Amino acid sequence: AGSLYVVATPIGNLEDLSPRAAQVLGQVALVAAEDTRHSGRLMRHLGLSPAMISVHDHNEASRVETLRQRLVQGDDVALISDAGTPLISDPGYVVVRELRAAGFRVVPIPGPCALVTALCAAGLPTDHFSFHGFLPAKGAGRRARIEAWRNSPVTQVCYESPHRIRDTLADLAAVLGERRVVLGRELTKTFETFLDGSAAELLTLMESDPDQARGEFVVMVAGASGPAPDQRAVDDEALLRALLAEG
Numbered sequence: 289a290g291s292l293y294v295v296a297t298p299i300g301n302l303e304d305l306s307p308r309a310a311q312v313l314g315q316v317a318l319v320a321a322e323d324t325r326h327s328g329r330l331m332r333h334l335g336l337s338p339a340m341i342s343v344h345d346h347n348e349a350s351r352v353e354t355l356r357q358r359l360v361q362g363d364d365v366a367l368i369s370d371a372g373t374p375l376i377s378d379p380g381y382v383v384v385r386e387l388r389a390a391g392f393r394v395v396p397i398p399g400p401c402a403l404v405t406a407l408c409a410a411g412l413p414t415d416h417f418s419f420h421g422f423l424p425a426k427g428a429g430r431r432a433r434i435e436a437w438r439n440s441p442v443t444q445v446c447y448e449s450p451h452r453i454r455d456t457l458a459d460l461a462a463v464l465g466e467r468r469v470v471l472g473r474e475l476t477k478t479f480e481t482f483l484d485g486s487a488a489e490l491l492t493l494m495e496s497d498p499d500q501a502r503g504e505f506v507v508m509v510a511g512a513s514g515p516a517p518d519q520r521a522v523d524d525e526a527l528l529r530a531l532l533a534e535g
């Protein structure tokens with residue numbers, strides 16, 4: 289039987305496509321793409337013209353059977369999305385779940401992902417973080433989601449579009465006040481920018497320079513701070529001394 293390759297593609301800079309990804313895309317019998325027209329441009333850039341079918345949110349379940357038949361015939365299939373890693377706020381979960389459950393080999397070909405790209409350069413803690421994809425589009429739902437971050441100590445990460453970035457910053461300011469926010473904008477592209485400040489400060493910045501509100505965003509929010517680590521150590525010693533004195 290054939291294998292399903294889950295292939296990450298660039299999030300802006302075409303040079304980020306790995307040689308292994310290019311090799312796989314050149315060898316498979318079929319490329320299942322979120323938008324075949326969009327991905328056709330990437331294929332032309334690579335000098336490839338593979339057979340393609342669309343797999344998007346609205347047809348993913350029905351495409352599983354088509355892909356299954358191709359794999360049974362011995363054809364290898366690559367799954368890609370418009371940008372970055374499939375399944376990460378992108379289609380592919382149903383395809384991977386069903387084809388793996390049916391016993392086919394599913395092979396990840398790792399590469400760009402906006403979430404990891406943003407986190408690795410933001411300067412916020414990365415040992416624990418929570419990723420939320422896109423927040424609800426409506427204000428009440430969005431604020432309820434942000435409310436749940438109030439007492440969590442871990443870094444919170446979500447994706448945001450230029451249409452809603454200001455509304456989201458306004459909600460972050462309203463719910464979390466002075467909490468530190470880092471925005472990764474247009475990552476790997478010409479106008480890549482990291483903005484760092486409170487949500488209110490970032491909003492003010494966007495008002496004075498509207499270009500800062502354009503493009504694609506990864507929003508990262510610092511966790512609620514617990515006691516500083518060295519303070520905790522001092523407290524532990526004090527507690528130990530007190531216990532020893534008692535004994």
Ligand code: SAM
Nearest residue numbers: 299372373376401402447448474475504505506
């Ligand atoms: N699958 C993709 C990945 O691996 O990151 C994410 C796809 S999701 C539909 C698109 C969102 O990802 C954008 O709205 C933005 O929040 C984020 N994103 C994608 N590319 C980006 C970039 N170059 N810079 C900043 N954010 C980006």
